[in-house]
Amino acid sequence: xxxxxxxxxxxxxxxxxxxxxxxxxxxxxxxxxxxxxxxxxxxxxxxxxxxxxxxxxxxxxxxxxxxxxxxxxxxxxxxxxxxxxxxxxxxxxxxxxxxxxxxxxxxxxxxxxxxxxxxxxxxxxxxxxxxxxxxxxxxxxxxxxxxxxxxxxxxxxxxxxxxxxxxxxxxxxxxxxxxxxxxxxxxxxxxxxxxxxxxxxxxxxxxxxxxxxxxxxxxxxxxxxxxxxxxxxxxxxxxxxxxxxxxxxxxxxxxxxxxxxxxxxxxxxxxxxxxxxxxxxxxxxxxxxxxxxxxxxxxxxxxxxxxxxxxxxxxxxxxxxxxxxxxxx
Amino acid sequence: xxxxxxxxxxxxxxxxxxxxxxxxxxxxxxxxxxxxxxxxxxxxxxxxxxxxxxxxxxxxxxxxxxxxxxxxxxxxxxxxxxxxxxxxxxxxxxxxxxxxxxxxxxxxxxxxxxxxxxxxxxxxxxxxxxxxxxxxxxxxxxxxxxxxxxxxxxxxxxxxxxxxxxxxxxxxxxxxxxxxxxxxxxxxxxxxxxxxxxxxxxxxxxxxxxxxxxxxxxxxxxxxxxxxxxxxxxxxxxxxxxxxxxxxxxxxxxxxxxxxxxxxxxxxxxxxxxxxxxxxxxxxxxxxxxxxxxxxxxxxxxxxxxxxxxxxxxxxxxxxxxxxxxxxxxxxxxxxxxxxxxxxxxxxxxxxxxxxxxxxxxxxxxxxxxxxxxxxxxxxxxxxxxxxxxxxx
Numbered sequence: 001x002x003x004x005x006x007x008x009x010x011x012x013x014x015x016x017x018x019x020x021x022x023x024x025x026x027x028x029x030x031x032x033x034x035x036x037x038x039x040x041x042x043x044x045x046x047x048x049x050x051x052x053x054x055x056x057x058x059x060x061x062x063x064x065x066x067x068x069x070x071x072x073x074x075x076x077x078x079x080x081x082x083x084x085x086x087x088x089x090x091x092x093x094x095x096x097x098x099x100x101x102x103x104x105x106x107x108x109x110x111x112x113x114x115x116x117x118x119x120x121x122x123x124x125x126x127x128x129x130x131x132x133x134x135x136x137x138x139x140x141x142x143x144x145x146x147x148x149x150x151x152x153x154x155x156x157x158x159x160x161x162x163x164x165x166x167x168x169x170x171x172x173x174x175x176x177x178x179x180x181x182x183x184x185x186x187x188x189x190x191x192x193x194x195x196x197x198x199x200x201x202x203x204x205x206x207x208x209x210x211x212x213x214x215x216x217x218x219x220x221x222x223x224x225x226x227x228x229x230x231x232x233x234x235x236x237x238x239x240x241x242x243x244x245x246x247x248x249x250x251x252x253x254x255x256x257x258x259x260x261x262x263x264x265x266x267x268x269x270x271x272x273x274x275x276x277x278x279x280x281x282x283x284x285x286x287x288x289x290x291x292x293x294x295x296x297x298x299x300x301x302x303x304x305x306x307x308x309x310x311x312x313x314x315x316x317x318x319x320x321x322x323x324x325x326x327x328x329x
Numbered sequence: 330x331x332x333x334x335x336x337x338x339x340x341x342x343x344x345x346x347x348x349x350x351x352x353x354x355x356x357x358x359x360x361x362x363x364x365x366x367x368x369x370x371x372x373x374x375x376x377x378x379x380x381x382x383x384x385x386x387x388x389x390x391x392x393x394x395x396x397x398x399x400x401x402x403x404x405x406x407x408x409x410x411x412x413x414x415x416x417x418x419x420x421x422x423x424x425x426x427x428x429x430x431x432x433x434x435x436x437x438x439x440x441x442x443x444x445x446x447x448x449x450x451x452x453x454x455x456x457x458x459x460x461x462x463x464x465x466x467x468x469x470x471x472x473x474x475x476x477x478x479x480x481x482x483x484x485x486x487x488x489x490x491x492x493x494x495x496x497x498x499x500x501x502x503x504x505x506x507x508x509x510x511x512x513x514x515x516x517x518x519x520x521x522x523x524x525x526x527x528x529x530x531x532x533x534x535x536x537x538x539x540x541x542x543x544x545x546x547x548x549x550x551x552x553x554x555x556x557x558x559x560x561x562x563x564x565x566x567x568x569x570x571x572x573x574x575x576x577x578x579x580x581x582x583x584x585x586x587x588x589x590x591x592x593x594x595x596x597x598x599x600x601x602x603x604x605x606x607x608x609x610x611x612x613x614x615x616x617x618x619x620x621x622x623x624x625x626x627x628x629x630x631x632x633x634x635x636x637x638x639x640x641x642x643x644x645x646x647x648x649x650x651x652x653x654x655x656x657x658x659x660x661x662x663x664x665x666x667x668x669x670x671x672x673x674x675x676x677x678x679x680x681x682x683x684x685x686x687x688x689x690x691x692x693x694x695x696x697x698x699x700x701x702x703x704x705x706x707x708x709x710x711x712x713x714x715x716x717x718x719x720x721x722x
Contacts, residue, residue: 036410036413036414130525141496141497142431142496142497142498144405144434144435146434146435146437161413161417161442236409236410237409237438238405239406240404240435242404242405242406279414282399286398286399287370287397289399290363
């Protein structure tokens with residue numbers, strides 16, 4: 001199963017690519033009162049996209065991606081409190097901090113594989129959780145890091161209570177990261193990682209520096225997750241210890257599986273559906289909403305290979321070929 | 330002429346009708362219904378449903394509608410998102426809930442910006458109400474309920490003590506309040522250990538207390554699974570057998586007593602609500618709860634806060650009508666005094682924190698049931714932390 005489309009004619013048209021962004025803009029103009037929900041969706045899309053790079057494309061089994069999300073969030077929060085209130089500077093600082101953490105931890109753990117790697121990623125998130133808990137003077141511990149007040153974007157657009165500025169701000173950041181991911185997964189570097197995921201031994205045999213490539217991708221993914229965390233800190237103006245929890249890593253993996261791995265757009269679909277279902281189910285019945293999410297996930301994983309994006313893609317191909325059964329990949 | 334008069338009359342009638350039309354007043358509650366603190370959400374809901382069952386959903390023809398949100402396992406940023414959603418989308422006129430301190434702190438900014446009157450149903454760190462002028466607390470603060478316990482211990486022949494408290498803001502508040510008042514009364518502390526929230530094995534801590542040969546141990550842990558484990562370990566490690574006296578707050582509420590067995594008899598606690606008190610308001614409250622949630626229902630701090638919080642909402646709508654500003658609602662609520670099932674309550678007009686009796690109780694067995702029996706009442710207790718820290722923000 002390769003992520004790379006088989007032929008040029010199989011590439012989705014420009015209209016398909018514009019669709020998510022047009023929907024997001026339509027949401028901005030039409031969905032008054034729902035902007036903070038939209039912001040939440042955009043942040044989770046970015047976080048899921050980052051996991052897609054590491055887990056989907058590079059095949060790095062991780063259950064500790066919350067480490068980078070949380071590190072970015074605390075970095076952005078602390079930068080805001082102690083250095084500068086400029087949101088873009090804060091974003092850059094948090095992204096670099098998370099990238100550095102990704103580089104260091106990646107270099108340490110990426111020579112392992114499988115369960116060992118899984119345990120190590122878990123452990124790193126757990127260490128950061130405890131560190132944040134104990135450095136109470138710096139992080140606020142269990143009380144959370146409060147008092148974050150980002151200044152205006154470009155010195156012009158103030159963050160409003162309604163979340164309109166936040167929405168466009170997050171959308172812009174997501175767009176930049178999406179373009180980067182798009183380039184990366186289609187570059188020779190991205191394709192070599194596709195090979196590493198499928199057969200690392202063979203890639204090593206043909207001379208690919210496997211460890212180096214994995215560390216580079218892991219750091220890139222960490223940087224992206226750090227940006228997502230920073231956006232979360234800046235828009236909710238609060239960082240709690242829960243950013244480092246296993247549940248945070250788990251939820252983002254669920255979103256990725258829901259949407260479909262190695263599709264980039266899978267992150268868009270998965271995160272949107274998850275957050276929306278959670279919001280709607282939580283409003284209809286605040287006592288059993290987790291049950292709905294669980295059922296949804298079981299159904300998707302059991303019956304739809306490739307997640308929701310897989311379903312959409314199959315439908316799109318069928319449409320193109322006038323209903324002829326899709327040629328075998 | 331006649332026609333104009335008729336139209337005018339009709340218009341007046343329509344306008345008048347619009348004025349008197351029934352409106353819906355929405356009260357949004359953010360509380361945990363899943364995760365380790367789910368018992369809080371359930372207790373809030375039972376007592377609020379019981380209040381509405383007893384008093385009806387209408388106040389002067391206006392419906393009071395409660396909208397619930399599950400914030401799960403104490404996620405502060407979620408608490409803030411829900412507050413925004415309830416204010417902007419659901420257009421609630423009052424907010425309430427908040428079990429853990431960080432969840433309440435997280436919404437301070439939002440409620441200040443939107444001038445949203447917010448009733449804290451638990452979150453008990455003293456400083457919270459200073460974080461927004463729209464907070465009002467109907468639960469308690471830890472210094473408020475623990476100060477009398479420290480004083481009592483020093484006065485009643487306990488010379489040395491040890492404290493074990495969870496390592497987060499409420500735990501620090503509780504420890505400080507106990508230690509300060511115990512030492513002021515001439516008591517001597519032999520140790521003060523803080524335990525990370527994630528720790529579930531209290532054995533090593535109990536061992537340290539045993540070694541210290543203190544006469545009494547004061548414990549604080551968030552009510553629920555952690556506090557139950559802590560009190561159990563006290564007996565299991567032989568501290569009770571060694572003659573150490575256990576002093577507590579909400580850890581030995583009646584709702585938890587069946588988990589401990591008879592070994593818990595004799596434990597002293599100080600809390601703002603004694604479940605088995607015989608005030609007529611409490612008997613009516615317990616009856617309403619049983620009607621709503623079944624015969625085995627035992628009220629706790631959460632139930633009493635939900636009940637009194639709901640009463641404030643009803644009284645506000647009764648007095649101000651279905652439309653009011655945040656400032657009007659807060660000004661009205663903080664001037665309220667009333668006979669709650671817990672005893673008489675009123676509010677500090679500056680700090681917007683509750684002023685109430687604190688009861689010192691002993692666990693006893695009556696008619697085969699473990700209950701808390703009051704033996705000392707401290708009347709009209711304020712939050713001492715606010716008086717000691719007049720300028721802390």
